[in-house]
Amino acid sequence: MSNQETVLTLPSGFTFDYTNLYGEGRVAQADVTAITDRLQSAHKAIEHMRATGEVRGHLSKDGVPEKVLFSQLPYVQDGNLNSPESISRLKEFGESLRNKVDAVITFGIGGSYLGNKVLFDVHCGEFWNSKGSEARQGYPKLFFSGNNIDPRRTVELIEQIKYEASSKLNGNSTRPYQVMLVVISKSGSTLDTMSTFMVAYDTLKQAAPTIEVQVVAVTDPIEGAQETLLHKLAAEESWPIFSVPDGVGGRFSVFSEVGLVTAACIGFDIDAFLAGARSMDEACKTEDIWHNPALLNAALKYLAAENYGRDIEVFMPYADYLKSVAEWYIQLLAESLGKRNDRTGREVYYGRTPIVAVGTTDMHAQTQQHQDGKHDKVVQFVQIASWYTDPVIPDAFPTAPKLSEIAALQLSQALNAAYEANAAALISDNRFNATFILPILGAFHLGELLYLLALSVAYEGELANVDAFDQPGVEAYKRLLGPKLKTLKSNN
Missing domain, CATH: 3.40.50.10490 (Glucose-6-phosphate isomerase like protein; domain 1)
Structure with a gap:
């Protein structure tokens, strides 16, 4: 695949633009080629999970085999x-x-x-x-x-x-x-x-x-x-x-x-939401990484972390009402991939640290760190292509030339310009980033996005050889919490 072919668009219009994550000076073709066998194995494992619910080595918190459905x-x-x-x-x-x-x-x-x-x-x-x-x-x-x-x-x-x-x-x-x-x-x-x-x-x-x-x-x-x-x-x-x-x-x-x-x-709209998830799942049934958005997303993020030290993921939608998606993703990524041991029992301390950000809000709060801090992050943007309502900025104060400069622009145009400037500034200094683009913000495309992210962590678990479906670290504090509560009650 040439460096120009870095945008994957599904028939629904959902787009994964990984231009600033793959290519010269980023995750390279050679990196992807080097894990070809593992990519194929990961895909077969997820196909098997779909068909049977079985995930290699996965056990419930009680230590018994448990299906993943x-x-x-x-x-x-x-x-x-x-x-x-x-x-x-x-x-x-x-x-x-x-x-x-x-x-x-x-x-x-x-x-x-x-x-x-x-x-x-x-x-x-x-x-x-x-x-x-x-x-x-x-x-x-x-x-x-x-x-x-x-x-x-x-x-x-x-x-x-x-x-x-x-x-x-x-x-x-x-x-x-x-x-x-x-x-x-x-x-x-x-x-x-x-x-x-x-x-x-x-x-x-x-x-x-x-x-x-x-x-x-x-x-x-x-x-x-x-x-x-x-x-x-x-x-x-x-x-x-x-x-x-x-x-x-x-x-x-x-x-x-x-x-x-x-x-x-x-x-x-429950039907549209599940239809979006179903559409994404169908798109991800191909073993061709360049046409399977979940496998591609997993592979590029995995390689960015393992080969380039990008082990922090900033999830940054350019929409106020998608902040909760970033918060949902925090749990998904942290619990699925933050693992001490791989499936062989070897200590690997795997996983990216997830961070919530919102554009344009956090361009005024976090971008200083994203742009000038350590080269240890990949920034995942989410963009809305078309808004149901989109006011035009009026020339409310014509005597203020600086304000008149932005008059006649739609709010979405200003929002998109800010996103584009942020993405371009980051990659100009070798700061990896990628973008999911939703045609509109509605139930169907939300279903696509959430399912893509869920399936991505399943794929990445296979690539990293960790169980993406357990959470043994959570049990550690629970074992301590129970006795503490009993002590408190007995002292009351």
Whole structure:
């Protein structure tokens, strides 16, 4: 492949521009050629994962073989984790909230929060909860909790709900304020989620009859002897239950009911989202690295780190409402690839350190480090090609020549110029960067982007010979936390 052929565009219009990551003075053709056999092996391993759910050497945290099934999620069919019946149930659930439930509070941490926040931000934006019911098409307000054990914010959220309920009552409402608590935990013992959920549940229940509380549990679907604490509680309380599926780690769960429950609560286009993920998966079934965006992304980032010392990845979308994508990616990259040992047990201390940035915001905060700091970073930009709304900058102050210079430009033109200047400045000093370009910011292309990133870490795990689907480092603090909590309780 020549140095000019450094843009991969899919039929959907989704584009991976790796011009500033591959070529002379960057990751070279010789680097890619040198790992040809490993690239082929990685592709075969992912094909095998798709077909069987088996990943070489992968064990659950209990030390038993565990299937990896996230690649099944985009395909809605009988027998799959997402079936026509389960998707219909989600849509019916969403419809049941319209003009009936005033507010939803979703409780979750890790992938049970981060992926859901992405869907909310892209679909709803910052001001959803300030809009009236009609502007929200009857869907409820939505708040997030359980993603930190923060006393102040937990109390303030509860007080906000009570204030809104009181305001509605004073407005001569004929019914109580309806609050739905969606609690997401596979085990039901997640400290962050369950502690804040119980505080909110208990306090809001005491606010009856002004407030009526409903609860939905998203948890392990297994019943009987292996039933989880939350599943058992939900059955006893007759709460509706959605599934945290086996074989899908939290950081991959946005395509499952874990994320789609939130999608249903806000009217997000579930079908388009899964179709985008499915389209990306189909594009990545080729063994030709130059036409497989996930394999290509994984290979170039892997080589940039291993051969050129670029072991920090700055994920920098040029869109405010994609900041949560960068935060979601932090968990995906850190937990999937930050590994002490490879599959042979050899200490390798593998993985890039991920960093959240937003353009243009962090051009005024982080770019100094990106441009003049150590040559240890690869910057991954995300750009939106076309915006639904795009104001023209007016010549509001014609007596100020400096301001008149930017008049008549669309905001997107100024945004893109800033991105282009940043990317060009970085590569002029051998600072590696690449760009994902979404034709528009919507459910389909968001599905493409998130699935590309998820599949990329699966490929890179194969290239680095590490298990991309376990997280043994997380268990280290959990082993210490339990005894500490018991000691605190015994001293109270």
